[in-house]
Structure formats: C-alpha cells, structure tokens
Amino acid sequence: MKSEGNPLDLRVWLEQVRALDELTEVVGADWNLELGAISELNAKKDLPPALLFDEIKDYPKGFRLVTCSSASPARLSTMLRMETERSPLKLVQALRGKPSEWQTNAVNYDPVVTASGPVFENTLSGDAVDVNLFPSPLWHEKDGGRYIGTGCMVVTRDFDSDWVNVGAYRNMIHDRNHVGLNMIPAKHGAIQYRKYMKAGKPFPVAIVLGCDPLGYWISGLEVPFGMCEYNYIGAIMRQPVSVVNGPLTGLPFPAAAEIVLEGWAYPGDERIEGPFGEFHGYYSSQAETAPVVTIERIHYRNNPIIMGSPPAKPPNDYSYAKAVTRSAMLTDALHAAGVPDVVAAWAHEIGGARMFNVVAIKQRYAGHARQAGHVLSQCGVGAYLSRYAVVVDEDIDPSNLHEVMWAVATRTEPDLDIDIIKRGMGSKADPMAIAYQHKGFSSKAVIDACRPYDFINEFPPVAEASRELQEKTRTKWQHIL
Numbered sequence: 086m087k088s089e090g091n092p093l094d095l096r097v098w099l100e101q102v103r104a105l106d107e108l109t110e111v112v113g114a115d116w117n118l119e120l121g122a123i124s125e126l127n128a129k130k131d132l133p134p135a136l137l138f139d140e141i142k143d144y145p146k147g148f149r150l151v152t153c154s155s156a157s158p159a160r161l162s163t164m165l166r167m168e169t170e171r172s173p174l175k176l177v178q179a180l181r182g183k184p185s186e187w188q189t190n191a192v193n194y195d196p197v198v199t200a201s202g203p204v205f206e207n208t209l210s211g212d213a214v215d216v217n218l219f220p221s222p223l224w225h226e227k228d229g230g231r232y233i234g235t236g237c238m239v240v241t242r243d244f245d246s247d248w249v250n251v252g253a254y255r256n257m258i259h260d261r262n263h264v265g266l267n268m269i270p271a272k273h274g275a276i277q278y279r280k281y282m283k284a285g286k287p288f289p290v291a292i293v294l295g296c297d298p299l300g301y302w303i304s305g306l307e308v309p310f311g312m313c314e315y316n317y318i319g320a321i322m323r324q325p326v327s328v329v330n331g332p333l334t335g336l337p338f339p340a341a342a343e344i345v346l347e348g349w350a351y352p353g354d355e356r357i358e359g360p361f362g363e364f365h366g367y368y369s370s371q372a373e374t375a376p377v378v379t380i381e382r383i384h385y386r387n388n389p390i391i392m393g394s395p396p397a398k399p400p401n402d403y404s405y406a407k408a409v410t411r412s413a414m415l416t417d418a419l420h421a422a423g424v425p426d427v428v429a430a431w432a433h434e435i436g437g438a439r440m441f442n443v444v445a446i447k448q449r450y451a452g453h454a455r456q457a458g459h460v461l462s463q464c465g466v467g468a469y470l471s472r473y474a475v476v477v478d479e480d481i482d483p484s485n486l487h488e489v490m491w492a493v494a495t496r497t498e499p500d501l502d503i504d505i506i507k508r509g510m511g512s513k514a515d516p517m518a519i520a521y522q523h524k525g526f527s528s529k530a531v532i533d534a535c536r537p538y539d540f541i542n543e544f545p546p547v548a549e550a551s552r553e554l555q556e557k558t559r560t561k562w563q564h565i566l
C-alpha cells in the first residue's frame with residue numbers, strides 16, 4: 086500500500102497530550118536518582134500525567150526526557166490511534182480483536198524509506214561520540230548503572246535474511262561509546278545476535294532512544310517471529326512508518342527519531358550488565374554478562390527527548406498500558422477457546438499484567454466457572470508466569486481489586502474452590518523461581534470466587550443499594566457524593 090509515511094514524531098504526540106491536559110513539565114530534577122524517584126511516585130498516582138523533564142541537572146536546557154507516556158486511558162487510546170477513551174474497561178472492549186486485525190494487515194504496511202529527516206539535524210562520529218551528552222538517569226538506588234535505553238527500540242537485521250526486527254531491550258551505559266544490550270535468549274534480537282556470533286561477524290545495531298511512544302510500545306510486544314514491528318505499527322496507524330537508513334549500518338529508523346545510536350556488537354565483547362528491576366517489581370536476576378554495542382555514530386534532533394520507561398514495583402511506568410493490552414488479549418483468548426458469557430477479563434498491574442488475572446462471567450451451567458479459570462490460567466497468552474487466575478460473577482468489576490478480593494473472601498471455600506496446577510509454565514525471571522531451583526516451572530492457583538452454581542439461588546443477597554438506587558442517588562446528591 087503506497088502512501089506518505091509517518092515519521093513517528095514524539096513532539097506531535099506530546100502536543101496531543103498537552104491538549105488532553107495530561108502533560109506536566111518538570112524543571113531542574115537531578116538525573117542521579119531524583120528523576121527516577123519523581124517518575125516512580127508519579128506512576129503511583131490514580132491518573133498520572135506524562136512528565137516532561139527539562140533543565141536536568143548538569144545538562145543544557147532543551148536536552149529532555151519524558152516518562153509515564155502511556156499510563157492513562159486517554160493517552161493510551163491516542164497512542165493506539167483510537168477514539169479518546171477515558172474508561173479502562175471500555176478501552177479493553179474497544180481493543181478486542183484489534184491485535185489479530187493489526188497482525189493480519191501488517192503485510193500491507195512496509196515502511197517507506199526517505200532520504201532525510203529531523204533525526205539527522207546533528208551527527209557525531211569518531212572521538213566526538215559520547216552517550217553522556219544526554220541526560221540518562223540512574224533510575225533506582227540498586228541499579229548497576231545509568232540506563233540510557235528503557236523506552237527504546239533496538240533495530241537489528243537477520244544474518245541470513247532481510248528480516249528487520251525491532252525490540253525494546255534495555256541499554257546500560259558502560260562508557261562514552263559502549264552500551265550494554267540486555268536480551269533474554271528467546272527474544273528475536275537475541276536469536277539474530279547469536280547467528281552473527283556463530284559466524285564470527287559483528288552484529289549491526291541501531292538504538293532508537295525516543296519517538297512516538299507507539300514505537301517502543303509495539304517493540305515491547307510479542308510481534309510474530311519474522312515480522313517487522315514497523316509493519317505492525319503501520320497497520321495500527323493505517324499508514325506506513327517513514328524511515329531513514331542509517332549511514333553506518335544501513336538499518337532503518339524513524340525519520341523523526343529523537344536520538345539514534347548506531348554501532349556494532351563485536352564477537353567476544355560481553356560485559357557485566359545490571360542489575361535492573363523487572364516488570365514485576367524485583368531485581369530477580371543477578372548482574373550477568375550481556376552483549377556490548379560499540380557506538381560509532383550518534384544522530385539526534387535539536388533539543389532531543391529521551392523516552393524513559395523504567396520498570397519497578399507496580400504500578401510502574403508502563404504497567405497500566407500492559408494491563409489494558411493484555412486484558413484485551415486475554416478476553417479474546419477466552420472467546421477463541423469457546424468460553425461463553427465472558428463479561429470482561431483484567432490482567433492486574435500488581436501482577437505485572439501476568440501473575441494475577443481475573444475474569445468475570447455470567448454463570449450458565451455447572452463447571453462454567455472452572456472452565457473459564459483454567460482457560461485463563463493456561464491459554465497461549467496467559468500461561469507464561471501466570472500465578473493466580475480468579476473467576477468472579479458478573480456483579481463484580483474484575484478490574485477493581487477491592488471487589489475481586491471481597492468475592493474471594495466471601496464466595497470461596499478454600500478446600501473446594503482453589504485448584505492447584507503443579508509444574509506449570511514459569512520463568513527464570515520469576516522472583517519465586519528459587520522454589521523450583523530455577524528449572525522454569527511454576528505452580529498456579531485457579532480460584533473460583535463465583536457463587537456456588539448449585540446453590541446460586543439460595544446464596545445470601547448482597548447488602549448494598551441496588552444499581553438503580555445508587556444511580557438515582559448519585560444524580561440527585563452529586564454535590565456531596
């Protein structure tokens with residue numbers, strides 16, 4: 086499909102966020118722990134704004150960093166090119182079916198290559214290359230170093246095909262022209278890297294450190310093996326991504342990228358990387374060796390903006406967006422598995438959108454609740470690192486932890502209503518992996534917190550005002566309620 090490309094300009098998106106009144110500018114924060122702590126506390130607010138840091142200590146005015154980009158329904162829906170939505174559950178409903186639609190349409194949206202773009206406003210090479218030019222934070226006290234890449238896109242090309250992959254893999258600064266590249270072994274970038282190493286060849290890398298957040302968000306999602314994330318992003322925008330080819334590596338990156346590091350990971354050059362927190366809120370793995378990229382070229386826009394998205398104990402910078410995206414995918418998976426009358430599913434932020442998932446159903450038959458719970462726990466998108474799958478009745482809002490835990494406290498008999506699945510799919514990144522000697526297993530609990538189906542009509546009624554009375558009262562007494 087031929088059309089003019091979209092260069093993924095972060096500044097265009099920031100103006101939309103400003104118009105939504107969801108952008109706060111922060112002046113004078115210290116890159117050394119303060120910026121990270123401000124971002125972390127901000128992410129714990131009920132409706133956190135995006136933060137745009139400027140005049141960061143030791144850095145010139147204009148060298149900026151943004152955090153918390155996707156942590157509200159309005160910002161996330163804007164990012165995903167949907168109608169502005171302010172209700173999380175409605176956004177999940179609106180998102181249902183979209184991931185498979187985007188995947189199918191991706192083939193029609195090859196990126197378009199342009200000769201130039203704002204990313205080339207400044208270029209550094211040779212001795213001038215210095216990543217310390219940009220305000221990379223020391224995000225948390227126990228981090229192994231300063232991380233320039235968190236909300237980043239790492240662009241690489243396959244060794245023996247034309248497949249370009251773009252993954253969000255964090256980057257720790259080693260020195261002025263070296264950064265670490267943390268890729269879990271099964272990730273596509275890691276698979277490509279191993280092919281180059283086996284052949285004894287340097288691995289070309291371009292690291293995009295800021296653009297429209299849709300870029301890093303899709304780079305952080307499991308796009309199928311062999312598919313380029315630029316195609317997937319194009320399908321979301323219904324417009325191809327406009328890219329320029331890196332003069333050093335030939336790798337494509339968005340024409341309006343804020344900062345791009347180009348270089349090579351050389352065979353044998355691996356150094357200690359980390360530790361750094363994970364999405365579930367723990368430093369679950371030790372500092373280990375990881376590939377190192379030798380940076381030979383830096384391109385950046387005037388007054389560049391780093392996209393920051395650090396993990397931490399949830400709620401964190403991106404746990405909300407993960408919760409919404411994964412809730413839509415889980416709801417689709419339950420439907421695809423044939424579970425009827427699913428009202429809504431929710432992948433809670435407290436479990437990093439993986440470890441504590443809830444589904445609300447309208448019970449139709451004996452065994453319906455267990456069926457929904459086991460599918461939620463074991464379906465393709467749900468099985469990795471799932472720990473608790475909770476099933477509630479339709480009067481419970483699955484995204485509201487108070488309501489969910491009230492149902493668990495009052496509608497379960499533990500010896501009857503908790504099924505344990507032993508030796509299920511775990512992860513080395515699981516903080517509890519120690520209990521399984523890091524062998525990759527994990528047990529799972531399916532909690533049936535629905536009213537017992539066989540006594541559903543005798544179950545005690547709920548002691549609260551009816552929905553109608555609540556609504557009538559809220560309307561009449563809104564000045565005090």
Ligand SMILES: Cc1cc2nc3c(=O)[nH]c(=O)nc-3n(C[C@H](O)[C@H](O)[C@H](O)COP(=O)(O)O)c2cc1C
Nearest residue numbers: 252253254255267268269272273274305306307394
């Ligand atoms: C903000 C953010 C940071 C991430 N950091 C890492 C990381 O450092 N290493 C990693 O292997 N995966 C990381 N991930 C997850 C991967 O980006 C994700 O699994 C993605 O699918 C990887 O791309 P791939 O499927 O092309 O391998 C991160 C995800 C996000 C959203």
